[in-house]
Amino acid sequence: MNKHTSPRNLKQSIRSSLKNRSQKPLPSKVNTGRAVHARDLRASEWPDFDQRRSDITQKRQAAIDYLDELHARLRSKWLENGIVVHDALDAAEAREIITGLLRDRGIIEVLKSKSMLSEEIEINSHLEATGISPLETDLGEYIVQLRNEAPSHITMPAMHLFRQDVGKLFAERLGVPYTETPAELTAHARKVLRQRFLSARAGMIGVNFAVAETGHLATVTNEGNGRMVSTLPPLVIALMGWERVTETLQDLGELWQILARSATGQRATSYLSLLQGPAKSSGRPNEVHLVVVDNGRKAIHRNHETREVLRCIRCGACLNVCPVYQQVGGHPYGGTYPGPIGSVLTPLLNNPKEAPDHPFASSLCGACEEICPVSIPLPRLLLMGRKQGVESRPPLSPERVVWSTFQSVMTGRKKYEAATRLARLVQKTLPEKLLPIPGWTDHRDAPQLAAKPFRDWFREEHEEGES
Amino acid sequence: MTYSPSLDRLKSVLQEVDTELIVTTRQMFPEVFHSWLEQNGVLSVAVGSDALLGELDVKQMAQDQKVGIADLSIHDSELHDADRWHQILAGTDAGITSAIGIAEETGSVLLIPHSPDERAISLLPPIHLIVLEQSKVVPDIATLIKRWQDVGAEGSNVFVTGPSRTADIEKELVLGVHGPMTVTVILLG
Numbered sequence: 001m002n003k004h005t006s007p008r009n010l011k012q013s014i015r016s017s018l019k020n021r022s023q024k025p026l027p028s029k030v031n032t033g034r035a036v037h038a039r040d041l042r043a044s045e046w047p048d049f050d051q052r053r054s055d056i057t058q059k060r061q062a063a064i065d066y067l068d069e070l071h072a073r074l075r076s077k078w079l080e081n082g083i084v085v086h087d088a089l090d091a092a093e094a095r096e097i098i099t100g101l102l103r104d105r106g107i108i109e110v111l112k113s114k115s116m117l118s119e120e121i122e123i124n125s126h127l128e129a130t131g132i133s134p135l136e137t138d139l140g141e142y143i144v145q146l147r148n149e150a151p152s153h154i155t156m157p158a159m160h161l162f163r164q165d166v167g168k169l170f171a172e173r174l175g176v177p178y179t180e181t182p183a184e185l186t187a188h189a190r191k192v193l194r195q196r197f198l199s200a201r202a203g204m205i206g207v208n209f210a211v212a213e214t215g216h217l218a219t220v221t222n223e224g225n226g227r228m229v230s231t232l233p234p235l236v237i238a239l240m241g242w243e244r245v246t247e248t249l250q251d252l253g254e255l256w257q258i259l260a261r262s263a264t265g266q267r268a269t270s271y272l273s274l275l276q277g278p279a280k281s282s283g284r285p286n287e288v289h290l291v292v293v294d295n296g297r298k299a300i301h302r303n304h305e306t307r308e309v310l311r312c313i314r315c316g317a318c319l320n321v322c323p324v325y326q327q328v329g330g331h332p333y334g335g336t337y338p339g340p341i342g343s344v345l346t347p348l349l350n351n352p353k354e355a356p357d358h359p360f361a362s363s364l365c366g367a368c369e370e371i372c373p374v375s376i377p378l379p380r381l382l383l384m385g386r387k388q389g390v391e392s393r394p395p396l397s398p399e400r401v402v403w404s405t406f407q408s409v410m411t412g413r414k415k416y417e418a419a420t421r422l423a424r425l426v427q428k429t430l431p432e433k434l435l436p437i438p439g440w441t442d443h444r445d446a447p448q449l450a451a452k453p454f455r456d457w458f459r460e461e462h463e464e465g466e467s
Numbered sequence: 468m469t470y471s472p473s474l475d476r477l478k479s480v481l482q483e484v485d486t487e488l489i490v491t492t493r494q495m496f497p498e499v500f501h502s503w504l505e506q507n508g509v510l511s512v513a514v515g516s517d518a519l520l521g522e523l524d525v526k527q528m529a530q531d532q533k534v535g536i537a538d539l540s541i542h543d544s545e546l547h548d549a550d551r552w553h554q555i556l557a558g559t560d561a562g563i564t565s566a567i568g569i570a571e572e573t574g575s576v577l578l579i580p581h582s583p584d585e586r587a588i589s590l591l592p593p594i595h596l597i598v599l600e601q602s603k604v605v606p607d608i609a610t611l612i613k614r615w616q617d618v619g620a621e622g623s624n625v626f627v628t629g630p631s632r633t634a635d636i637e638k639e640l641v642l643g644v645h646g647p648m649t650v651t652v653i654l655l656g
């Protein structure tokens with residue numbers, strides 16, 4: 001199963017998604033609208049929202065700036081608490097570690113709570129290839145897994161679907177009578193997954209934040225599936241991005257609240273679970289393994305221009321307000337992270353060549369930066385991504401030739417005058433339609449050059465005045 | 468520092484997260500507890516080993532009402548089997564715990580870190596009852612964390628804000644996806 005589409009060819013996949021959309025109104029538009037409304041309601045509850053936001057931004061940045069020190073503290077805490085730590089340089093290493101842990105114990109099914117990092121390292125298809133079944137237990141993730149799809153949103157995986165889609169899916173795949181009532185559909189999922197929780201041999205959780213002062217691994221959930229898979233099975237595998245570190249429990253409390261408000265418009269999520277380590281005597285879990293994944297993060301960290309993106313707490317608010325995301329949803333982006341944050345992260349985590357069009361999938365309206373709870377300058381980073389994308393193109397690509405010619409013409413007076421003279425000549429003799437520029441002249445008229453250049457006109461006028 | 472909580476505010480915040488708040492006194496607790504058991508049709512309970520619940524003798528109270536007790540000690544020693552224990556908890560009507568405190572601003576409850584054996588008491592039964600003293604009401608999450616830090620902030624723990632919920636299908640709220648469907652807070656004045 002290869003759920004992820006390649007992040008390449010963004011334009012093409014956006015075009016086909018716009019062409020194929022049959023549903024009106026769009027689920028992505030409707031569902032993001034609801035999320036934005038809920039978020040605004042909660043944001044307005046804090047009269048000092050801007051102050052809190054800038055405090056959190058600073059704290060998050062401080063944590064990013066001192067990651068090495070915080071990791072050193074964490075590692076001694078984790079050792080003390082009995083957590084086994086594995087460092088993974090890239091996705092392949094992370095997959096190898098996880099598969100090894102399960103295979104060595106003869107485990108054939110692992111229950112997952114929601115983790116975007118697990119999507120990033122594409123663990124599911126890898127596990128399946130080695131005969132281990134990954135079972136998603138977050139309702140939205142469970143739905144998209146049954147549909148053999150990737151999640152279309154960071155916090156609302158089934159954001160691209162209407163209730164009827166889920167009704168049909170459950171009737172088909174779970175053999176339950178068709179219903180489109182979310183409560184009934186949820187009850188079906190609860191029943192199916194409950195038995196699996198109780199017999200699970202291994203659970204996998206995503207870590208929202210690791211707390212340096214205590215070593216706790218914090219997971220934010222609403223459904224309680226994160227608690228299930230970290231409480232019931234003998235083996236817990238925790239997956240964590242290298243940058244997901246916070247210094248104190250107090251900082252965690254702040255981050256948790258702004259995450260909840262930004263993501264779903266809740267004051268707090270149903271659960272914030274803090275896993276300290278394995279059971280010391282009786283009880284579960286018996287083993288806790290933590291996989292800390294780099295996969296390009298340290299390189300982002302080394303570059304001061306890009307470092308700020310590591311503040312991201314994956315709330316998804318920038319997706320909800322993005323006019324591009326609202327129209328096309330998450331799937332056309334390919335890769336793991338859609339929307340503005342994805343357009344910045346995807347080329348950075350892979351490389352610019354892998355996702356050359358992503359930074360262009362934006363109108364640079366700035367709504368993403370405005371709503372970001374940790375003030376990531378997304379428009380600036382998108383511009384930077386565009387620059388890198390262009391620079392990574394071959395030196396003789398048509399666009400580069402055009403622009404370097406333009407630059408040379410515009411910086412020399414003689415060349416400029418010669419060029420406009422030539423253009424005037426060409427414009428007169430050739431009809432415009434013979435000079436199409438793709439994506440430009442389809443919807444715009446080429447500007448017409450004046451019959452007489454300003455310079456000539458000015459010279460004449462000036463001379464007349466003198467005489 | 469003394470803090471005088473606004474119980475009205477707490478009540479409405481809890482209502483927003485679909486949690487019932489019952490304010491009573493220690494003297495009245497047995498009666499309140501009795502009618503709570505009846506109203507919720509609770510026929511079996513699992514009781515955490517939190518000090519307050521011991522003081523109140525909640526287990527005995529439940530037994531007096533002919534309510535079954537899911538007790539780890541019964542399945543302990545050589546018979547101890549975590550899977551079996553979890554099955555029993557999943558078949559129990561209500562889990563009862565106390566808490567370090569409750570935040571007025573959000574309605575979040577910070578549980579007392581339970582032993583690994585007891586962590587599922589607040590998770591697997593469909594109803595979760597939280598009993599705590601009124602002095603444990605604090606203004607916000609920051610104060611709640613401070614209270615936990617004052618006693619060492621040790622162990623695995625969880626903040627609970629209302630029942631398990633999802634809005635994954637069209638953003639429509641549904642309670643009780645995987646965890647408890649009903650959460651009740653009893654405050655003892």
